[in-house]
Amino acid sequence: MSTLTNKVVFLTGGASGIGAECALAYARAGASVFIMDYNKAQLATLLSQLGEPHTGYVGNVGREDDVKTALQQARQRFGRLDVIHNNAGLASPSKSLEETTEDEWDTLMTVNLKSVYWTTRYGLEALKTSRGCILNTSSLVGSIGQSIHAAYVATKGGMNALTKAMALDYAPFGIRVNALCPAGVRTPLLRTWVAEQPDPASLDAYLNKIHPLGYCPEGDVIADVAVFLVSDAARFITGCTMPVGGGAELGYRH
Numbered sequence: 001m002s003t004l005t006n007k008v009v010f011l012t013g014g015a016s017g018i019g020a021e022c023a024l025a026y027a028r029a030g031a032s033v034f035i036m037d038y039n040k041a042q043l044a045t046l047l048s049q050l051g052e053p054h055t056g057y058v059g060n061v062g063r064e065d066d067v068k069t070a071l072q073q074a075r076q077r078f079g080r081l082d083v084i085h086n087n088a089g090l091a092s093p094s095k096s097l098e099e100t101t102e103d104e105w106d107t108l109m110t111v112n113l114k115s116v117y118w119t120t121r122y123g124l125e126a127l128k129t130s131r132g133c134i135l136n137t138s139s140l141v142g143s144i145g146q147s148i149h150a151a152y153v154a155t156k157g158g159m160n161a162l163t164k165a166m167a168l169d170y171a172p173f174g175i176r177v178n179a180l181c182p183a184g185v186r187t188p189l190l191r192t193w194v195a196e197q198p199d200p201a202s203l204d205a206y207l208n209k210i211h212p213l214g215y216c217p218e219g220d221v222i223a224d225v226a227v228f229l230v231s232d233a234a235r236f237i238t239g240c241t242m243p244v245g246g247g248a249e250l251g252y253r254h
Contacts, residue, residue: 002030003030003227003231004030004231005029005031007030007031008081009033010083010119010123011026012035012088013037013061013089014043014085014088015039015042015043015056016039016188017187018182018187021218021219022223022226023046024049024050024223025226029227029231031082032053032078033054034070036057036059036061036066036067036070037058037059037088038058038059043058057069057070057074061118062107062110062114067115068118071122080126081126082130082230084119084120084132084134084135085226086115089111090107091190092152092193093151094149096148097150097151108152108154109154112159113158113159116162124170127175128175133178134170134176134177134178135179135180135229136180137179137180138159138160138163138179138181138241139152139156139182140181140182140183141156142157142160156181160241163177163239167238167239168239171238176234176235176238178229178238178242179240180225180242180244181241181242182243182244183210183216183244183245183246184210184217184245185217185218185221186217186219187219194207212248212253213247222244225242229242
């Protein structure tokens with residue numbers, strides 16, 4: 001039997017990058033996957049690759065009604081819900097705090113953090129029934145910080161703290177809540193960040209060097225850990241903000 005056989009996963013931001021790798025990994029592990037993403041073309045491409053019974057909804061996690069509708073459709077399609085994976089997020093702009101506009105700040109806070117409030121609000125009762133789990137895609141910068149990236153870092157620090165609070169609140173219902181904390185991962189989001197830096201050409205070597213294991217990975221390494229954390233193999237793990245950074249979290253080195 002596969003690791004996630006008979007499980008239903010609701011995944012936000014699942015049409016590209018880490019999310020797409022997670023969708024593929026969840027499907028390989030036996031789960032039925034419902035993907036919410038704002039990019040219609042990318043979502044259609046991925047769903048054609050996944051095939052039946054996997055499906056999705058084109059919507060914006062920054063809009064409450066979209067989140068509510070997507071979760072309703074997921075339950076109607078599959079009859080249950082076992083996992084909510086809050087993966088959708090924005091990483092731009094790359095700015096210090098005083099340079100960040102109020103609209104930029106509000107957008108990042110809504111997409112990266114408030115969306116977790118909405119998926120929980122509209123998905124919690126289903127998770128209580130299944131004694132399911134919640135997984136949040138955070139970032140290592142939420143615990144160690146990062147220069148010229150203030151709003152993004154704030155959202156990920158908030159997500160790490162929120163993960164712990166949710167884990168305590170929902171443990172009595174048998175619901176586990178954990179977070180993934182990658183360092184660098186070669187995704188479209190990372191490429192956008194690289195393009196915003198003063199010297200983009202130097203970033204490839206830098207991204208390899210910050211990981212003591214010697215390279216900046218693709219999203220599949222994150223997806224493998226995601227499958228573990230939402231599976232019964234992690235049944236006694238909750239409130240964990242798990243680094244998946246090739247040792248980048250270990251601190252200064254020569």
